[in-house]
Amino acid sequence: MKSLLLGNEALAQGSIDAGLSGVYAYPGTPSTEITEYIQKSKPAKELKIHTTWSVNEKTAMEAALGMSYAGKRAMVVMKHVGLNVASDVFMNMAVSGINGGLVVVVADDPSMHSSQNEQDSRFYGKFAMIPILEPSNQQEAYDVMSYAFDLSEESQLPVLLRMVTRLSHSRAGIETGKKRNQNDKNLPEDTTRFALLPLNAKKQFDLLVDKKDILIEHSENSNLNTLKLSDDKGIGIIACGLAYNYLMENIGEDQSSYSVLKISQYPLPKQKIKALYRHCDNILVLEEGYPVVEELLHNYFDENDKIKGKLSCDLPRTGELNPKIVGKALGLHQDKITPVPSVVTPRPPQLCEGCGHIDLFNTINELIPEIGDKNVFGDIGCYALGALPPLNTINTLIDMGASITMAKGAADAGMENAIAVIGDSTFTHSGMTGLLDAVYENSPITVIISDNSAVAMTGAQESTAVGRLHKICLGIGVHPDHLKTMVPLKKNHEKNVELLRNELKYKGVSVIISERPCVRLSRDQKEEIKARIASLNQSV
Amino acid sequence: MKTNIILSGVGGQGILTIAAILDTAALIEDLFIKQSEVHGMSQRGGAVQSHVRISDKEIFSDLIPEGQADLILSVEPMEMLRYIPFLKKDGWLVTDSESFVNTSNYPEKSDLFDQIKEHPNHIIVNATEIAKYIGNSKVANMVILGAASAIIPLSESSMIEAIKKLFQHKSERIIKLNLEAFSKGKKVAEGITDVAAGK
Numbered sequence: 033m034k035s036l037l038l039g040n041e042a043l044a045q046g047s048i049d050a051g052l053s054g055v056y057a058y059p060g061t062p063s064t065e066i067t068e069y070i071q072k073s074k075p076a077k078e079l080k081i082h083t084t085w086s087v088n089e090k091t092a093m094e095a096a097l098g099m100s101y102a103g104k105r106a107m108v109v110m111k112h113v114g115l116n117v118a119s120d121v122f123m124n125m126a127v128s129g130i131n132g133g134l135v136v137v138v139a140d141d142p143s144m145h146s147s148q149n150e151q152d153s154r155f156y157g158k159f160a161m162i163p164i165l166e167p168s169n170q171q172e173a174y175d176v177m178s179y180a181f182d183l184s185e186e187s188q189l190p191v192l193l194r195m196v197t198r199l200s201h202s203r204a205g206i207e208t209g210k211k212r213n214q215n216d217k218n219l220p221e222d223t224t225r226f227a228l229l230p231l232n233a234k235k236q237f238d239l240l241v242d243k244k245d246i247l248i249e250h251s252e253n254s255n256l257n258t259l260k261l262s263d264d265k266g267i268g269i270i271a272c273g274l275a276y277n278y279l280m281e282n283i284g285e286d287q288s289s290y291s292v293l294k295i296s297q298y299p300l301p302k303q304k305i306k307a308l309y310r311h312c313d314n315i316l317v318l319e320e321g322y323p324v325v326e327e328l329l330h331n332y333f334d335e336n337d338k339i340k341g342k343l344s345c346d347l348p349r350t351g352e353l354n355p356k357i358v359g360k361a362l363g364l365h366q367d368k369i370t371p372v373p374s375v376v377t378p379r380p381p382q383l384c385e386g387c388g389h390i391d392l393f394n395t396i397n398e399l400i401p402e403i404g405d406k407n408v409f410g411d412i413g414c415y416a417l418g419a420l421p422p423l424n425t426i427n428t429l430i431d432m433g434a435s436i437t438m439a440k441g442a443a444d445a446g447m448e449n450a451i452a453v454i455g456d457s458t459f460t461h462s463g464m465t466g467l468l469d470a471v472y473e474n475s476p477i478t479v480i481i482s483d484n485s486a487v488a489m490t491g492a493q494e495s496t497a498v499g500r501l502h503k504i505c506l507g508i509g510v511h512p513d514h515l516k517t518m519v520p521l522k523k524n525h526e527k528n529v530e531l532l533r534n535e536l537k538y539k540g541v542s543v544i545i546s547e548r549p550c551v552r553l554s555r556d557q558k559e560e561i562k563a564r565i566a567s568l569n570q571s572v
Numbered sequence: 573m574k575t576n577i578i579l580s581g582v583g584g585q586g587i588l589t590i591a592a593i594l595d596t597a598a599l600i601e602d603l604f605i606k607q608s609e610v611h612g613m614s615q616r617g618g619a620v621q622s623h624v625r626i627s628d629k630e631i632f633s634d635l636i637p638e639g640q641a642d643l644i645l646s647v648e649p650m651e652m653l654r655y656i657p658f659l660k661k662d663g664w665l666v667t668d669s670e671s672f673v674n675t676s677n678y679p680e681k682s683d684l685f686d687q688i689k690e691h692p693n694h695i696i697v698n699a700t701e702i703a704k705y706i707g708n709s710k711v712a713n714m715v716i717l718g719a720a721s722a723i724i725p726l727s728e729s730s731m732i733e734a735i736k737k738l739f740q741h742k743s744e745r746i747i748k749l750n751l752e753a754f755s756k757g758k759k760v761a762e763g764i765t766d767v768a769a770g771k
Contacts, residue, residue, distance in 0.1 A: 033599050033600065033602075036592075036596060036599055036605070061611055061612030061613070062611060062612065064611070065611070145612060145613070146611075146612030146613045169632075198608055198634050198635065199634070201608060201609050201610070201611050202606055202607060202608035202609070202623075202634035203591075203595055203605070203606070203607040203608075203609070204604075204605060204607075204631075205599050205605055276632075277632040277633045278632070278633050278635075279632075280632035281633035281637065284632070354633075354635050354637070355635060355636075355637035355638075356637055356638050367638075367639045369639050369657045370639075370656050370657055370659065371657060372653065372654055372655075372656055372657060373653050373687045375650075375653070375679045375680075375683045375684060375687055376650055376653045376654050376679070377650070377675060377677045377678065377679060378619075378675075379582065379618055379619040379650075379651070379674070379675055380618055381613045381615070381616040381617055381618030382616060382617045382618070382674065383616065383617075384616060384617065414616065417613075417616065489612070489613065491611075
């Protein structure tokens with residue numbers, strides 16, 4: 033029997049079978065299950081593959097680069113916006129090059145099912161001038177991993193592997209293949225390329241630019257990019273990654289009348305594209321995300337209306353593709369659809385019953401008549417749902433860590449009673465440095481760390497903050513008199529309101545740690561957390 | 573043979589367990605399967621759905637095209653209606669009659685049932701009540717799967733094998749409970765199916 037795996041899990045199994053020595057990651061939908069699969073894999077444990085979560089995507093990518101420097105195959109995994117956090121090392125390791133194979137897996141979220149934007153990671157790949165692979169289905173996600181590591185080692189470049197939500201979170205039966213051993217530790221022959229002083233960086237950057245032709249040649253010859261020319265010269269279709277499935281769903285039995293170029297490897301195979309372009313009267317570009325390929329085509333062929341896609345409005349510019357949208361763009365007949373009955377009402381996500389965040393928001397809401405209703409800076413996590421009715425507590429939600437720094441900036445502009453609400457894991461991810469900014473200037477802000485001892489939104493993964501928040505805040509320089517703790521429970525409501533009111537009066541940095549474990553933590557997880565805290569206290 | 577099934581419900585109601593059983597049963601029968609699901613924010617008490625596609629030929633799209641679902645299998649009546657645009661003309665609707673009310677503007681139940689009854693092929697079962705009677709309301713999802721099983725082109729034996737496989741690490745009692753829920757749902761639906769289909 034085939035193994036039933038999510039696209040994410042197929043990719044993860046593919047990486048194990050390709051000789052992976054370590055995965056580094058911070059949880060983020062839709063990428064989380066890749067790392068979780070390797071964490072739960074018995075063979076991975078036996079092979080001693082590193083799987084522990086990192087504090088954020090940047091530390092994860094740097095650690096992966098370190099493992100690659102030491103000669104082993106490493107993978108770093110994140111959601112699309114995580115690549116923004118890691119972009120510093122991402123751009124520079126393209127210049128230094130890698131040693132052991134290094135694959136950067138980024139899961140994009142077109143339609144923003146669980147995200148703040150729908151940025152397309154292929155832009156980053158192009159920006160860094162590295163190869164990009166974009167599997168179209170689960171089996172390909174498995175198969176592509178060994179090729180990704182080989183390509184990385186051969187080109188001495190990190191390889192970007194782009195996933196999208198629908199592939200990440202869809203299951204299929206997978207056939208697994210040969211297993212490769214891990215690399216031995218093997219330090220780079222010449223380490224100067226990793227020391228990016230201007231002198232070395234200039235040399236390395238020239239080398240990177242010079243790799244362009246060879247990378248295009250790889251793409252031309254790759255069996256991930258296949259061109260089928262039909263006798264019918266009407267329409268030629270370029271189908272990238274997942275979009276290929278929606279195309280095939282529509283043309284299924286009628287393949288002979290369409291010329292199709294399937295793209296799963298970049299930089300684009302220019303010759304194949306030219307061949308398709310010359311062969312057909314019209315070119316339709318199907319791609320999930322931004323019109324990356326469509327724009328390139330306009331560059332190749334001087335902006336002309338032979339090229340159809342998102343820019344020409346044949347496909348919607350935003351949101352993910354689906355079979356219907358693609359069918360329409362192909363000009364195929366669409367049946368009339370019964371609409372959703374008007375009696376159906378929306379059911380947006382909400383905080384779990386018994387969630388500690390709710391009690392915290394009730395505490396803050398009690399003070400909103402006194403301080404105004406525009407003073408609460410939020411952050412990324414379940415508690416972002418506090419921006420929605422009935423709570424309506426949070427005013428902003430931009431990126432990991434922005435609650436503290438935005439509150440500080442607003443305080444700099446004269447806002448009184450600025451409140452930042454940030455989760456424990458988001459705080460260690462990107463809140464600590466911002467807190468130091470605020471402490472350095474003793475900015476009049478009140479930071480509430482809503483500590484539920486988990487990375488809750490993505491499925492209650494372990495948080496590096498557990499048991500450490502107090503000492504971190506003191507270490508950063510928060511005054512001990514203004515580092516408070518509260519337990520967000522109904523019975524403590526009055527007490528908590530009073531505590532917050534007092535700290536708001538203080539015209540400097542206050543931190544209130546609001547402690548209550550996530551209701552999604554299992555009994556075992558809670559025990560594990562207790563044990564971790566106990567061992568932390570012992571070691572001091 | 574190609575079957576498209578939409579599973580619907582509210583985050584936490586166990587539709588992914590139903591999906592896992594269908595997937596596993598399909599693989600037991602050496603069929604192709606694609607099954608997309610929802611992870612992340614929507615799982616927090618929001619509307620969730622899963623597209624299950626089973627075929628003896630390669631399946632391309634992970635998403636079922638609109639108007640092509642043979643069956644919408646729901647553990648909640650309003651959530652089933654949310655996916656009506658996906659239903660084939662002669663497709664089936666199977667749902668638990670029990671509402672999951674976590675919003676202030678949840679519609680009148682009778683209005684929901686009126687809508688469902690506009691489709692000739694429907695089965696409404698009080699799966700939650702049956703599950704409680706068996707011993708645990710959590711197995712309502714298995715009752716509803718049982719109720720729809722006659723419409724799903726997978727053999728009963730593969731589905732039973734899949735249930736056993738899925739719960740193999742749980743206690744004997746839990747396996748038995750789920751099997752009983754499945755068979756009870758199947759039995760209850762047998763009577764209704766004839767009526768609803770106008771046989």
